[in-house]
Amino acid sequence: MLQIHKQAEPEEVIAWKALENEDWQPSYANLAGAPRKALRKALVLEQGGVCCYCNRAIAGPLNAIEEGEFHIEHLQPQSIFPSLELSYQNLHASCFKSESVKGPKHCGPAKGNWFDGHLLLSPMQDLTERFKYLDDGTIEAMDNDEPARVMIVKLKLDSEKLNEARFDELVGVMTPEFIKTATRAEFEKVYRACFTRTNGLYKPFAVAIAQNLKTFLDRFP
Template sequence: MIKIVKHIEPNSLIQHRCQDNATYNDLSKEAKDELRHQLLIEQGYLCAYCMQRIEKENSKIEHWHCQSRYPKEQLDYKNMLAVCQGNEGQDEKQQHCDTKKGNTDITCHPADSASQYLLETLKYLGDGRIQSTESELNKQIETILNLNISRLMDNRKNIVIAVKKVLNSKKGSRTQSEIQQYLNRWKSRDVGGKYQAYCGVAIDYLEKKLKRF
C-alpha cells in the first residue's frame, strides 16, 4: 500500500448524490465508468491494497466502509478506491484485497491522512512478505486482505531483485545522489500517469539504502 491523494470527485457522482433516495446501485453505467476512471487516475493505475497494475477492464470499485453496514457512505467519494479483482471466483485461500476483505472493516485507509502513520509502519522482507510493526494492521494484512499469498510475495520479491540488478549494473558502489535519482523514478508516474507496479516495494528498499549514508 502507498499513500493515495484524492482528487475532485466526478460531477456525475455529485449530481447523482443530490437525487432523492440515491444509492450506489442506482448509479448509471456511464457514471460508474467515469468514477472508475477517476479513481484509476488518482491511484496511478495501481490496486489500492496490493499495488499490482490495474486497468478499467480488470478493476472494480471498492467501498472501504462496506455499503451494507455504512449506507450513508455508499456515495461518499472519499470512501471509494479502485482495486484489483483479487482472484475473484477462486479458492478463498487465494483471494486477496477487496475480494477477500468483503464487508470486514480494516484500520488502514490509504487515501485518508489519518492512516498515514499506519502506512509508515509497513515494511517488506527479503522473501517478498509485507508486514506492519502495528500488530492489528499486521493481522489484517495476513487474514483480511491476504496480501502474503505466494503470487504476491513472488511479485514483490522480483521487484527487489530487479532493483538490485540495476544498482549492481555499475562497478563500485552507487552514490547517494544516484540512489536518490533512482528512487525518484520509482516515485514518479510515466507519461500515461501510471506508477510502476509494486512501486512501494522499491521505494521502501531504496529509502532504507539511503538511510545508511
C-alpha cells in the first residue's frame, strides 16, 4: 500500500462545520453539495487518484477527479466511533460500493464495520514492507505478518478481480522485452516512476510494480 500523507482539510468543509448552532449540528449524514464535493476531491488528490487500500485507480482526469468510482471511507467505522465521523484524519477514498456492476466488494465496502485496534493497519503508515506482491498479481502477508494477513482477508485484497488487475499492470510495465534488454539505469528509472505522480496521479498498483522491479534490480552487480 502507498502511504497516505494527509493534507489540510478543505476550507469548504471547515466553513460548513462552523455553521453549527443550537438547532443544527453537522453530521456525515447531512454532508452534501459543495462541501461534500470538495471533500471527495481533496481525499482523492492527496491519495494520487488511487484507492487507499488496494491502490487501483479510482479517478480519472483532475478536472473531474471527484466524480471517480470511489466512496468516502471511514478507517474507524462510524457505527463504532461516531465522534470521528467528520474527522478528516479518519476519512479516505476507497473503492466503489456497488457489487452489481463492478463485481464482488473489496477494500472499504468489504471491510464494512470491522474494526480491531490490534489488527487494523492504517494507510497513513508506511506499509510497503508488510505486503508481498507476487509476479502473478497475487498478494501475501510479508513474513507471517498477522495484521497484514487479516487485512488481506477482511478487505478481500486477494480477490480474483484485484489479482487480475495487478497482473495486467505488472505485465504492462515489465514486458518480456523490457526484462530481457533493460539496463540497470532503465530499471531504476521505472522503479522511481512508481513513486512519482504524473499530473497529480500515481500509477495504479505502484507498490506491487516497484516490488517486482526490485527483484530484477537486485540481480545487477
